[in-house]
Amino acid sequence: xxxxxxxxxxxxxxxxxxxxxxxxxxxxxxxxxxxxxxxxxxxxxxxxxxxxxxxxxxxxxxxxxxxxxxxxxxxxxxxxxxxxxxxxxxxxxxxxxxxxxxxxxxxxxxxxxxxxxxxxxxxxxxxxxxxxxxxxxxxxxxxxxxxxxxxxxxxxxxxxxxxxxxxxxxxxxxxxxxxxxxxxxxxxxxxxxxxxxxxxxxxxxxxxxxxxxxxxxxxxxxxxxxxxxxxxxxxxxxxxxxxxxxxxxxxxxxxxxxxxxxxxxxxxxxxxxxxxxxxxxxxxxxxxxxxxxxxxxxxxxxxxxxxx
Numbered sequence: 045x046x047x048x049x050x051x052x053x054x055x056x057x058x059x060x061x062x063x064x065x066x067x068x069x070x071x072x073x074x075x076x077x078x079x080x081x082x083x084x085x086x087x088x089x090x091x092x093x094x095x096x097x098x099x100x101x102x103x104x105x106x107x108x109x110x111x112x113x114x115x116x117x118x119x120x121x122x123x124x125x126x127x128x129x130x131x132x133x134x135x136x137x138x139x140x141x142x143x144x145x146x147x148x149x150x151x152x153x154x155x156x157x158x159x160x161x162x163x164x165x166x167x168x169x170x171x172x173x174x175x176x177x178x179x180x181x182x183x184x185x186x187x188x189x190x191x192x193x194x195x196x197x198x199x200x201x202x203x204x205x206x207x208x209x210x211x212x213x214x215x216x217x218x219x220x221x222x223x224x225x226x227x228x229x230x231x232x233x234x235x236x237x238x239x240x241x242x243x244x245x246x247x248x249x250x251x252x253x254x255x256x257x258x259x260x261x262x263x264x265x266x267x268x269x270x271x272x273x274x275x276x277x278x279x280x281x282x283x284x285x286x287x288x289x290x291x292x293x294x295x296x297x298x299x300x301x302x303x304x305x306x307x308x309x310x311x312x313x314x315x316x317x318x319x320x321x322x323x324x325x326x327x328x329x330x331x332x333x334x335x336x337x338x339x340x341x342x343x344x345x346x347x348x349x350x351x352x
Contacts, residue, residue: 046088050076055095068104071085077267118156120163124171127164132173140186174194184243187251188228191216197254198230209247214239215256222295231262231341238262273312277319278333281307285329294322308333317341 045053057075067110074085087105090097096108118126130149133141153161156239174231177209191198199213221350226243273296280290283306296311313319316338323330323338324345332339 045076050078051086051089051093055238058105058230062268066100066103067106071104118152118208120160121153121166123156123160123164127168128171128173134318182270184246184249185219185226187249188216188219188243191251192219195258197252197253197256198249199252200241200249201249202241203245211239213252214241215258217258217262231259248264273314275313275316276334277311277313277316277338279309279311279323280305280310280331280333281326282329283307285326294319309330 054072054076055073064179069080069087072078072083073080078086086142087097087099087314096111097105098108099105114305125147130145130152133145153164157165186197190196196216198216199211201209202212203209212232212298213234214228214230214232216228216230222225228241228243230235230241231241269337277296280303283302289307289309289346294311295312297309299307299311311319316335320338320341323332323342334343
């Protein structure tokens with residue numbers, strides 16, 4: 045990175061990083077792989093060019109309040125990435141955020157020169173992101189987004205696979221889209237535990253007029269939920285299914301290896317029934333190796349299909 049690019053990147057870092065806007069010279073040195081002495085020289089160069097960088101011993105650097113960056117000049121590749129992201133957001137969110145995404149895209153296009161706008165439009169036609177859209181999830185998403193931001197308790201009927209619906213009342217903390225499906229990360233006070241809920245399995249969603257205070261100890265990360273997968277499922281697939289397996293692998297899959305009889309796939313789940321629909325979708329091309337209880341369930345489901 046040449047010095048001009050680094051100074052601009054440093055300006056962006058000061059604009060958005062640090063504790064309360066403050067960032068220390070050592071952090072900047074590590075971020076840009078330069079020495080602390082070089083950071084001092086770069087900060088001085090920014091000040092000399094008219095950028096008001098404030099320094100405070102023990103706190104570091106920050107931009108003076110009220111300072112705005114000059115208009116940005118996007119390359120066609122940068123503008124394409126932002127428009128593709130806007131297209132994805134517009135298709136995945138409810139109408140309010142979709143409109144915000146459309147408005148942002150209009151502003152972005154207006155900031156481009158005629159030449160760059162034409163190039164980006166051509167690239168946008170050649171590369172598309174088409175998000176999965178579920179009207180049921182979209183309807184719940186707006187309510188849950190407001191509940192997460194407002195710290196409001198929510199109530200809903202939850203339909204687990206192969207189980208009766210349960211009435212749940214939880215503290216909504218985070219919304220995550222994973223493999224095209226929206227998930228709610230929440231704290232369940234009745235169980236005193238963190239839980240993940242799929243929006244498509246919710247019915248009768250209500251945002252209650254009660255607020256909650258989040259505990260700083262609540263942390264939602266993938267590793268917490270992987271720890272709860274204590275059931276190992278081993279499956280044997282026909283070798284001919286190697287490519288289809290890559291195209292629609294299970295979210296719970298942890299390994300796949302070639303064996304003399306075909307392909308052995310291993311999954312870890314909380315409940316073996318979680319992967320029952322996925323297993324049945326492969327028909328006679330898959331056989332359950334373990335657990336024995338799941339093998340019996342698959343046989344029973346196959347028998348029901350034959351009798352239907």
